[in-house]
Amino acid sequence: MTTEHTNAGVAAQTPLRVAIIGGSLGGLMAALALRRAGFDVHVYERSRTTLQDRGAGLRVQQDLRNRLLGVDIDVDASTNTRSSDRFRFVGADNRIVYEERTQITYSSWMRLYDMLLGAVERERYHLDANVARLEPIDGGTRVHFSDGAPVDVDLVVAADGQSSGVREWLVPGSGPRYAGYVCWRGVVQEGELSREAREMLDGDGLYILPEGSHMSIYPIPQKSGGIAYAIVWYRPVSEPELPQLLVDKDGKQRDWSVPAGWLSPRVTEMLHSYARDELPAVAREVVLRTAQPFIQVIVDVETPRMVRGRVCVIGDAAFSGRPHLGAGTAKAADDAWTLAEALSNIGRGEVDAALARWEEARLALGRRYIALNRELGNALVAGRVPPERFTSRPSWEMLLENR
Ligand SMILES: Cc1cc2nc3c(=O)[nH]c(=O)nc-3n(C[C@H](O)[C@H](O)[C@H](O)COP(=O)(O)OP(=O)(O)OC[C@H]3O[C@@H](n4cnc5c(N)ncnc54)[C@H](O)[C@@H]3O)c2cc1C
Known part of the structure; x- marks a missing residue:
């Protein structure tokens, strides 16, 4: 466990109980980051089986590679890279x-999924667990499933993708445009x-x-x-x-x-x-x-809000940009790791304030991410980015440097 990722304050009491909705790349990375910070994390994925190959390649950004090295996953060691x-x-x-x-x-979506899944304890990854409804309760949230008993947690992290039901609950009408x-x-x-x-x-x-x-x-x-x-x-x-x-x-x-x-x-x-x-x-x-x-x-998916009470949204559920920066997975990882950092070394009474600070910073980055992808996508499709101007095109690294 790294020092910057311990939740000594909260853990001194009992570890925060976290339910992650969605067991794809965003949900798995959140599980790893929050587990590394010492929280009691469970992932709920609606699919009945582990996720299938989406036939997609993936550009691995440098910061994503570094984040994963922090949880002992070396993307470069894979024959799939x-x-x-x-x-x-x-x-x-x-x-x-x-x-x-x-x-x-370059790697593949499937390879990254396999590596992340292999790093999460099996008993903490629940398949066939469709989250049907969230109910705010005192100091936390009750998670209701289509089948089975509800669970009470201190925090819900929704990584349920671009058509997120949780984002729709947070901000009705915020679906994809x-x-x-x-x-x-x-x-x-x-x-x-x-x-x-x-x-x-x-x-x-x-x-x-x-x-x-x-x-x-x-x-x-x-x-x-x-x-x-x-x-x-x-x-x-x-x-x-x-x-x-x-x-x-x-x-x-x-x-x-x-x-x-x-x-x-x-x-x-x-x-x-x-x-x-x-x-x-x-x-x-x-x-x-x-x-x-x-x-x-x-x-374009853009939410004006990422937190409501003890529920937050990350990854494509929060901001899903056009894919031109090749950074959707890196952004989901950044959402996850910054959340773990925000909740580390604080007392239980400080969780809401920490979530509010995290949300403010993530909304600013998310808006910029959407705007840059939109600008780049429109320019590319309209033929306004000749090859020799590619070197100066916006990139995920530029976005992180200017955050
Ligand atoms: C054309 C294209 C190219 C791309 N190329 C790249 C690239 O090169 N590099 C890169 O980094 N990214 C790329 N991306 C983006 C990347 O795929 C995603 O941004 C990233 O994987 C994060 O996804 P996620 O986990 O947030 O959401 P998803 O992968 O959509 O996962 C959501 C999960 O939530 C589950 N779920 C939904 N509702 C419920 C519920 N009620 N209960 C339980 N489970 C639920 C779903 O079953 C699903 O498994 C690309 C995207 C596109 C469209």
Whole structure:
């Protein structure tokens, strides 16, 4: 246990009992940070089984890596991590038009989830635990589940994602707002690509800036040691046209995404025809060879409040920005660790004041995070960020330095 993370004040009495709602990356990181600070923590995840691979790669920010090292998780020691020192831009003629020297660490969502889950005691991670309702009680909160007995805790930390029910309870009507574009996504194994495409990708990321859209291809290191490539292609869609993209292959209308394997043949064909018309050869091939593309609506989620009594929200539940800074997981980690720090070395009578101070600082950072992602996303999709200006684009590091 590190000295800055002890809750000597509170622990001298009895450790704070904390219920974390949501057992994805944000919830697990909160569990690790708060356990390290000495609290009595349980995670409640509604999924019946441990979470499944979302087929996503993840850019690992330096501060996230450092936070995890503090709880003995070394992302770099994983065979699922790959470091790259360049980012390249491909022009319409399929040639590299610009190369930027920058250190990027790639891992996969699944690998990070596995590592975090492995670090949390099994008896503290509860599956099939859907939180249905929160009830304020004297000095804490009663957590009610869809099934089973309620639990009384001193603090609830909600990491229940961008459609958070807890945020809606805190601030009704604070749900996701459409950003004006969607993200077409998918994963293709390296072995399924032509030699030309493999040589061009070369295990690194590529940026493509077609007219009116923005795409990146980046490596997802595989457990086996090989590489897969993920595509994220941000393309504007007018609001009236959006619902028809979100009708899945069974004719069901979805809200914010159609997962892998569920796109209708009509929507898959739309993607393929955009790729044929708009992308340079390497990107076109990656899209056309992606077996199960999926679609995610890009939204802004912004809460004016993160704390109510003994309930707080973190991660995507609080602020879920457009993904251009590649820092959603790093922000969730920062929310978790700053919360643990705020609650450490204080007496029980000081918890509410500590939460208020934490909230003020996190709201300021969250607003800035949303604004920077929005600014960057709008500029990228509108083609206002030529490759040579990428070096000076906003970054998560800049946000942390100026907090
Ligand atoms: C296109 C895209 C690319 C991205 N790329 C990156 C990247 O490169 N780097 C990066 O750092 N981040 C990236 N992110 C963001 C990242 O995925 C998230 O910001 C981060 O994982 C934090 O998520 P979370 O744990 O807060 O929420 P989620 O992962 O959404 O988890 C919420 C959990 O809460 C559970 N839950 C919900 N309601 C209840 C309930 N009532 N009771 C119990 N459980 C409940 C859900 O089942 C779920 O498991 C990207 C996001 C997108 C959309």
